[in-house]
Amino acid sequence: MGADNARPEESRSAPLSNLHCDETSPQCQRCVKRQITCSFLDEGPERLSTPSGNILVFDRRITKTLDYPPLPGLDSDPDQLPHGSTPISRPQSGVVAGEEGSLGGKQFDLLDLELIQHYSTRTYMTMSSRLSTHVVWRDTIFAEALRHDFLLHGLMATSALHKATMQPKTSDAYAEYSKVALAHQNAALAGYIPAVSKPTQDNGIALFSVSLLLTVWAFASKRLPEGLNSVKLEFDQGDGSPGITLPLHSPTADFIEIIMILRGIHAVIRETDSWLQGDIEELLRYPRDADLPPHSADVVEAFEVLARAIDDPHLTPLLEHEGSNSTKSLCLEQLERLRTISRCRSVVEWDGHIFSWLIMAPLPFIHCLKQGNPMALALFAHWAAIFQCMDHHWWATGWAYSLVAEVSSLLDPIWGPYLDWPRKQVGLAFQEGATFDGHR
Numbered sequence: 001m002g003a004d005n006a007r008p009e010e011s012r013s014a015p016l017s018n019l020h021c022d023e024t025s026p027q028c029q030r031c032v033k034r035q036i037t038c039s040f041l042d043e044g045p046e047r048l049s050t051p052s053g054n055i056l057v058f059d060r061r062i063t064k065t066l067d068y069p070p071l072p073g074l075d076s077d078p079d080q081l082p083h084g085s086t087p088i089s090r091p092q093s094g095v096v097a098g099e100e101g102s103l104g105g106k107q108f109d110l111l112d113l114e115l116i117q118h119y120s121t122r123t124y125m126t127m128s129s130r131l132s133t134h135v136v137w138r139d140t141i142f143a144e145a146l147r148h149d150f151l152l153h154g155l156m157a158t159s160a161l162h163k164a165t166m167q168p169k170t171s172d173a174y175a176e177y178s179k180v181a182l183a184h185q186n187a188a189l190a191g192y193i194p195a196v197s198k199p200t201q202d203n204g205i206a207l208f209s210v211s212l213l214l215t216v217w218a219f220a221s222k223r224l225p226e227g228l229n230s231v232k233l234e235f236d237q238g239d240g241s242p243g244i245t246l247p248l249h250s251p252t253a254d255f256i257e258i259i260m261i262l263r264g265i266h267a268v269i270r271e272t273d274s275w276l277q278g279d280i281e282e283l284l285r286y287p288r289d290a291d292l293p294p295h296s297a298d299v300v301e302a303f304e305v306l307a308r309a310i311d312d313p314h315l316t317p318l319l320e321h322e323g324s325n326s327t328k329s330l331c332l333e334q335l336e337r338l339r340t341i342s343r344c345r346s347v348v349e350w351d352g353h354i355f356s357w358l359i360m361a362p363l364p365f366i367h368c369l370k371q372g373n374p375m376a377l378a379l380f381a382h383w384a385a386i387f388q389c390m391d392h393h394w395w396a397t398g399w400a401y402s403l404v405a406e407v408s409s410l411l412d413p414i415w416g417p418y419l420d421w422p423r424k425q426v427g428l429a430f431q432e433g434a435t436f437d438g439h440r
Contacts, residue, residue: 111180112156119159126162126394127216130349133282140279141209148206150191154213157184161220165394185217196268204275211265212283218258220395245371251402252380252410256369259358263366266359287350292343302421303339306382307332309375309418327368331375334365338383345389354387374411378418381407385422401426 124137145152160181167174192210199207246253269276269284276284295303309315310328337357344353358366368376381404388400404426408419 115156115159115163115180115184118163119155123155123159123162127158127212128283129351129393130285136279136282141205144206144209148191148203150188150195151206151210153184153188153191154210157181157188158213158216160184161217162394165220181217188213199268199271199275201275204272205280208265208268208272208276208280211268214261215258215265216395218261219399246410251399251406252369252377255399255403256366259366262355262359286356287344287347287353291347291350293346295339295343296346298421299342302382303335305421306378306418307335309378309415314414315374327364327373328375330362330365330368331373331379334361334376334379337361338379338386342383342386345386348389348392351389354383354389357383372410374415377407377411378415381419381422385425388426401428404428 120138120142124142125134127137128134141151142155145155158181160177164174164177164181167177188210192207195203196207196211246256310332334357337360341353341357344350365376369380384400384403384407387396387403390396391398391400404419404422405428408423408428411419
């Protein structure tokens, strides 16, 4: 191409391969030297085949001609922006649910590619502490995302949230990435909500994957993603819940709503279990008893102290007022479950197993939490203190402290001795007087 415009001496002496434009160079120096039209700029969108057979359309003309320089500081560290810097305005995301390019493929802009690259190099490693699951999040789930738009949007939403948490909360970059994350969340839910009611072998893994991402979004945002209420209603069918009587929008009330998402994930697993085979099964593994060490002496003592609360004569009137003997038995049963499951706090690889206490808890106990039963809340405070083992995950940071602080303020001061251990674990100080004060 362009050989007819070359000087005669060059066309005789140069090998034929050298007459083609150099598409590895942003400026195509061969064509510049010959003063010929460069096919690098003339040719249309490049069609890239994926392993799953999809066609991704990547228009090189757009990326080479649009004046959208990279964000400041990204050359040295793609996750960090200089403090106080203003993000460069970039095109709106081109990947929209159901939107097809002129050649039947998806159109990606620079921001989409940035989020995909960040997920594929950084975010996937933060989804779980267990090394054996990293390749599943990086390869298996990403391959499914190339087949299902709603999962691809879900991965980009998670990547954008991850990048947002790396910026100062007062910065423009934080606001920009948060806005992009919300847009991708909405696009993901637009495809997920109708599909989750009719799972199939084809979309089972994708639905399961987005269900896991929902929890990350809720934890990271400290609130429910937009549009998630309709999903939660599907999950809560047959719940018979009396509703939450805790303070509206309090950390504990919001957390219990997130727990309902977690329980909904378990419902999705039940619906798609027969199709969750192969590499994806690694995400369903539970630790063996031999994988978890025994509790340290202080934890053993903490559970023994909590168990005595049931027989504390000072608490008996409160417990009798709040629930029947069956409720007391239920709480003791959940205390024993927590005593066993919480051993995972000592093994980073299995820290995510801590969620199983709430995911698998019987609905009557969840109802006790929603209604503010004091014994259930005291148990929950111990779980929350143990949940601090997840603080190293960007999406879970800070929850343990907030939950223990609030439960301490909700319960009567007479419960103080039974909350000493969880309060010490998260760094709370006791303020003399009639109430608890949640400060470090």
